[in-house]
Amino acid sequence: MTDNRQEVVEAWAALRAQCDVERELHLAGRFAADAQRFATLHRRLGPMLFDFSRQRVSAEVLQHLFSLADACDLRGWMQRLFAGEAINHTEQRAAMHWALRLPAGSGLKVEGEAVGQRVDHQLARMQVLVERLHAGQWRGVTGDVITDVVNIGVGGSDLGPLMVCEALPDFVATTEQPLRVHFASTMDGSQLAQLLRSLSPQRTLFVISSKSFSTIDTLSNAATARSWLESRLGVSEGLLACHFVGVSAAAGRMSEWGIAPENQLQIWDWVGGRYSLWSAIGFPIAVSLGMEGFRQLLAGAHAMDQHFREASWSDNLPVLMALLGIWNVNVQDINALAVLPYDGRLKQLPLYLEQLEMESNGKRVRRDGSPVAGKTCPIVWGDVGPNAQHAFYQLLHQGTEAVACDFILPVRRYREGTHAATAAELQSQHQLAQANCLAHARLLALGDDALPGAGELPSFKRYKGNQPSSILMLDELTPYALGMLIALYEHKVFVQSVIWDINPFDQWGVEMGKRIAVDTLAMLRGEQPVVTDSSTAGLLAHIVRRSAVTGAVGEQE
The missing domain is CATH 3.40.50.10490 (Glucose-6-phosphate isomerase like protein; domain 1)
Structure with missing residues (x-):
C-alpha cells in the first residue's frame, strides 16, 4: 500500500x-x-x-x-476484501461473507482453501435437514412430528435470521407439515420461558446457533431448553439427536455439548457474526422460506456484490x-x-x-x-x-x-x-x-416551503x-x-x-464487559469476595438483600 x-x-x-x-x-x-x-x-x-x-x-x-x-484507496481495499485477504487485521481473519452467496459451483479457492466447495457442501446439508422438516419426516424422541423450530442465539445469530423471517411472511414455504419458527435470545430467559409455555416438547426442535459455541447467553438458554425437554418427556437417551441442531465454527464444542454429528452445520472464522445470516446461521430462514427462498435471498445479495465491484x-x-x-x-x-x-x-x-x-x-x-x-x-x-x-x-x-x-x-x-x-x-x-x-x-x-401560507403561521407551527x-x-x-x-x-x-x-x-468493545460480568456473577452468587467499585458493591448488596425479601411488592426497608 x-x-x-x-x-x-x-x-x-x-x-x-x-x-x-x-x-x-x-x-x-x-x-x-x-x-x-x-x-x-x-x-x-x-x-x-x-x-x-x-x-x-x-x-x-x-x-x-x-x-x-x-x-483513501477504496478500490484497493475492495480488491483486498474480495481476494480474501486478512483485512480483519486484529484477528488475522478474512471477511468473506460475500463468498457465502456466490452461485453454486463457483469453485472459489482462497490461498488453497476450497471455499466455494465448502459453502456448497453446507448448503446441501442444510437442504437435507430443511426438506426432512418440510416433509414431516423429522420426529421427536416420542415419534411425534416436529412442528416448531426454536432458534437460540444472540447478536448476529439472532438479529439477522429474525429480521428476515419477519420481513418475508408472504414467502413462507408451503410444506406437508406446517412449521412455526421462533426465536429466543435474552440471557435472562424471559423469551424462552414465554415460548416454552406454548410449545409441545414432543414436537419442538431447538437450533443452537453460536459461532464459538461458548457464548454464555446462548448456552444458558440451551441448557434450559434441554432441562425442559428432559423433565417434560422423562427421557434423556436419544433426546439430543432428535431435538437439537447446532450451528457453529466449533464442531468439537458442539459434540461435547451433545449435538449429534449429523445435526451439526458449520460456519467458519471468516464469517463475522453480524454478516452471518447468509451462512448456516440462516438455517431458520431456510426452514421458513424453503431452500429456494433462501437461495433467492443469496442471489439478491450476490447481485449487489457484483454491482459494488463493477x-x-x-x-x-x-x-x-x-x-x-x-x-x-x-x-x-x-x-x-x-x-x-x-x-x-x-x-x-x-x-x-x-x-x-x-x-x-x-x-x-x-x-x-x-x-x-x-x-x-x-x-x-x-x-x-x-x-x-x-x-x-x-x-x-x-x-x-x-x-x-x-x-x-x-x-x-x-x-x-x-x-x-x-x-x-x-x-x-x-x-x-x-x-x-x-x-x-x-x-x-x-x-415551510412545503406549506401554503407558512409565513402567516405562528412560530410553533x-x-x-x-x-x-x-x-x-x-x-x-x-x-x-x-x-x-x-x-x-x-x-x-x-x-x-x-x-x-x-x-x-x-468488536473488541464488547469483550471486556463480558469478562467483567463473569467476575460480577461470581460475586453475586457469593463464590468470590466483593472487590469492585463502591457503586457496584452497593448495588450487589441491594440485589442480595432484596432477593431475600418475601414481603409484598413495594415493601419499604
Missing part, C-alpha cells in the same frame, strides 16, 4: 472548503433552482431505486467525495450511500441516522442495522493504532415509519438536532392470494403508508426543513430484493470504514 496521507488531507480540505461555499444553501432553494434535481440524483438497480436528491449535496460535493474515496463511483449504490453518510457525519456534523421503513414487515430492520453499523464502525482507533482524527459511526436508530411518526418525528421536524434519515418503501404490496378477500382495502392502506412516507420526506427537506434524507424504494419486498438491501448496507459500512481507516470486522 502506498503512503497517500497528503492526498487524503487535501481531499478532506477540499470537501470542507466546498461546504463553506454551500453552507447557506437550503434544500428548498436547491430544488427551486434545479427542476432536474431528482433526475440527476437518483439511481436504479434491478428492483431498487435510490433517491438521494434530498441530501444536501451538489455535483461539486459528489466529485470531492469521489476524490476522497480514491485518495460500478463506477457515480453509479455505485453502496459507495454513494456511504459517501453521503461521510458528508453528513464529518462535514455537516450530523451524528444521527434514523432508519424508517414504511412497511410493518421490516420492523426488525432498524435493530438489525444498529448492530451492523454501530458494532462495525463504532471505533475510535485507526488501523495503525492511532486515534481517529474525527467522528466515525453515527448513532443509528429508528422504527417502522407510521409508529415513528407518533413517537419521535416531532424532534425530526422541529427539534434542535440534525438527523439524517433513510426511508425504505416497497412499491407493490398485497397482491398475494392470501389477501384476496381484503386486497382492495389493504392496498388502500399501503397507499396511505406511501403517502405518509413521501409527505414526511418532503416536509423534512423543504420545511413552522418547520425549519433542510433535514437530509434518502429514499430506498423496492419494487416489492421479496427474498431477492431483501438480499440486495441487506448487502447494500453491508458494503456501505465497509466503504465508510475505509474512509475512516478503521477495522469494521472486529
Whole structure:
C-alpha cells in the first residue's frame, strides 16, 4: 500500500472548503433552482431505486467525495476484501461473507482453501435437514412430528435470521407439515420461558446457533431448553439427536455439548457474526422460506456484490450511500441516522442495522493504532415509519438536532392470494403508508416551503426543513430484493470504514464487559469476595438483600 496521507488531507480540505461555499444553501432553494434535481440524483438497480436528491449535496460535493474515496484507496481495499485477504487485521481473519452467496459451483479457492466447495457442501446439508422438516419426516424422541423450530442465539445469530423471517411472511414455504419458527435470545430467559409455555416438547426442535459455541447467553438458554425437554418427556437417551441442531465454527464444542454429528452445520472464522445470516446461521430462514427462498435471498445479495465491484463511483449504490453518510457525519456534523421503513414487515430492520453499523464502525482507533482524527459511526436508530411518526418525528421536524434519515418503501404490496378477500382495502392502506412516507420526506427537506401560507403561521407551527434524507424504494419486498438491501448496507459500512481507516470486522468493545460480568456473577452468587467499585458493591448488596425479601411488592426497608 502506498503512503497517500497528503492526498487524503487535501481531499478532506477540499470537501470542507466546498461546504463553506454551500453552507447557506437550503434544500428548498436547491430544488427551486434545479427542476432536474431528482433526475440527476437518483439511481436504479434491478428492483431498487435510490433517491438521494434530498441530501444536501451538489455535483461539486459528489466529485470531492469521489476524490476522497480514491485518495483513501477504496478500490484497493475492495480488491483486498474480495481476494480474501486478512483485512480483519486484529484477528488475522478474512471477511468473506460475500463468498457465502456466490452461485453454486463457483469453485472459489482462497490461498488453497476450497471455499466455494465448502459453502456448497453446507448448503446441501442444510437442504437435507430443511426438506426432512418440510416433509414431516423429522420426529421427536416420542415419534411425534416436529412442528416448531426454536432458534437460540444472540447478536448476529439472532438479529439477522429474525429480521428476515419477519420481513418475508408472504414467502413462507408451503410444506406437508406446517412449521412455526421462533426465536429466543435474552440471557435472562424471559423469551424462552414465554415460548416454552406454548410449545409441545414432543414436537419442538431447538437450533443452537453460536459461532464459538461458548457464548454464555446462548448456552444458558440451551441448557434450559434441554432441562425442559428432559423433565417434560422423562427421557434423556436419544433426546439430543432428535431435538437439537447446532450451528457453529466449533464442531468439537458442539459434540461435547451433545449435538449429534449429523445435526451439526458449520460456519467458519471468516464469517463475522453480524454478516452471518447468509451462512448456516440462516438455517431458520431456510426452514421458513424453503431452500429456494433462501437461495433467492443469496442471489439478491450476490447481485449487489457484483454491482459494488463493477460500478463506477457515480453509479455505485453502496459507495454513494456511504459517501453521503461521510458528508453528513464529518462535514455537516450530523451524528444521527434514523432508519424508517414504511412497511410493518421490516420492523426488525432498524435493530438489525444498529448492530451492523454501530458494532462495525463504532471505533475510535485507526488501523495503525492511532486515534481517529474525527467522528466515525453515527448513532443509528429508528422504527417502522407510521409508529415513528407518533413517537419521535416531532424532534425530526422541529427539534434542535440534525438527523439524517433513510426511508425504505416497497412499491407493490398485497397482491398475494392470501389477501384476496381484503386486497382492495389493504392496498388502500399501503397507499396511505406511501403517502405518509413521501409527505414526511418532503416536509423534512423543504420545511415551510412545503406549506401554503407558512409565513402567516405562528412560530410553533413552522418547520425549519433542510433535514437530509434518502429514499430506498423496492419494487416489492421479496427474498431477492431483501438480499440486495441487506448487502447494500453491508458494503456501505465497509466503504465508510475505509474512509475512516478503521477495522469494521472486529468488536473488541464488547469483550471486556463480558469478562467483567463473569467476575460480577461470581460475586453475586457469593463464590468470590466483593472487590469492585463502591457503586457496584452497593448495588450487589441491594440485589442480595432484596432477593431475600418475601414481603409484598413495594415493601419499604
